[in-house]
Amino acid sequence: MGVVEVAGLVVERGGRTVLHGISARIAAGSVTGLLGPSGSGKTTLMRAVVGVQKIRAGTVTVCGSPAGSAPLRRRVGYVTQAPSVYADLSVRENARYFAALVGRDAAAADAAVADVGLAAAAGQVVGSLSGGQRSRASLACALVGAPELLVLDEPTVGQDPVLREDLWQRFHALAAAGTTVLVSSHVMDEAGRCDRLLLVREGRLVADDTPAGIRASAGTDDLDRAFLRLIRRDGAGAA
Numbered sequence: 001m002g003v004v005e006v007a008g009l010v011v012e013r014g015g016r017t018v019l020h021g022i023s024a025r026i027a028a029g030s031v032t033g034l035l036g037p038s039g040s041g042k043t044t045l046m047r048a049v050v051g052v053q054k055i056r057a058g059t060v061t062v063c064g065s066p067a068g069s070a071p072l073r074r075r076v077g078y079v080t081q082a083p084s085v086y087a088d089l090s091v092r093e094n095a096r097y098f099a100a101l102v103g104r105d106a107a108a109a110d111a112a113v114a115d116v117g118l119a120a121a122a123g124q125v126v127g128s129l130s131g132g133q134r135s136r137a138s139l140a141c142a143l144v145g146a147p148e149l150l151v152l153d154e155p156t157v158g159q160d161p162v163l164r165e166d167l168w169q170r171f172h173a174l175a176a177a178g179t180t181v182l183v184s185s186h187v188m189d190e191a192g193r194c195d196r197l198l199l200v201r202e203g204r205l206v207a208d209d210t211p212a213g214i215r216a217s218a219g220t221d222d223l224d225r226a227f228l229r230l231i232r233r234d235g236a237g238a239a
Helices: 042-050 091-101 106-115 131-143 161-176 188-193 211-218 223-238
Strands: 004-013 016-026 031-035 057-062 076-079 149-153 180-185 196-201 204-209
Touching: 004 042, 016 042, 016 057, 016 196, 016 204, 031 042, 031 161, 031 188, 042 057, 042 076, 042 149, 042 180, 076 131, 091 106, 091 131, 106 131, 131 149, 131 161, 149 161, 161 180, 161 188, 180 188, 188 211, 188 223, 196 211, 196 223, 204 211, 204 223, 211 223
Parallel strands: 031 180, 031 196, 076 149, 149 180
Antiparallel strands: 004 016, 004 057, 196 204
16 A cells, blocks of 8 residues: 555536546655646646645545545645745744654754755745745754655755755655655656656646656657657647
8 A cells, every 4th residue: 555545536617627537656765746737637646645735536645545635734734835834033043843743853953954055044034035046944943844645746946956966866865764755846857866757748647657667658768759659648638
């Protein structure tokens, strides 16, 4: 059984079906990439996994419990695309506040800030930071609780190449220590960094495989081309 089990998930919003019967399993201690064009349903699927999305049909189970249920509140970390920290507090104050909420001490908060590369900016008010720094401050606040499942929506947007590399190394270190990481991106060159990939197009799951498996299925070593071929194949099949 996976840490996340999605079965027949259907989500409707504004009279339109956003997710069409998606089923997938996410294994423990893995880095799973959720890839697809903007508007494909990635954020909606992540919201369903976290338990903050109303669903029309299907089930989402996380660590053996229904997504969003009380036992999961301290076991799941979620970083949205928009920074979810207090702009009038410093990075350090934000991290220590969220640490206190989950029973962690100041040392754990300071370590989380350092882990995302913000030690030098720890005393700065979040409102004065760049967009990329704010995103990393949000990540620090999610990490401080040592979640079993970490859900990250486009965490590398706005980060320079060096920081992107550092973040991916951090994601894999977390997975090696037992944390399950689900990370979304529309940047296809990040796909090869994942253990497994879920490719979503127009609310449908086009592929669920390892990067090597997707390359083999599409008949190309280039993941960009592989995704394009799979999307076109899926579109032809739907037609």
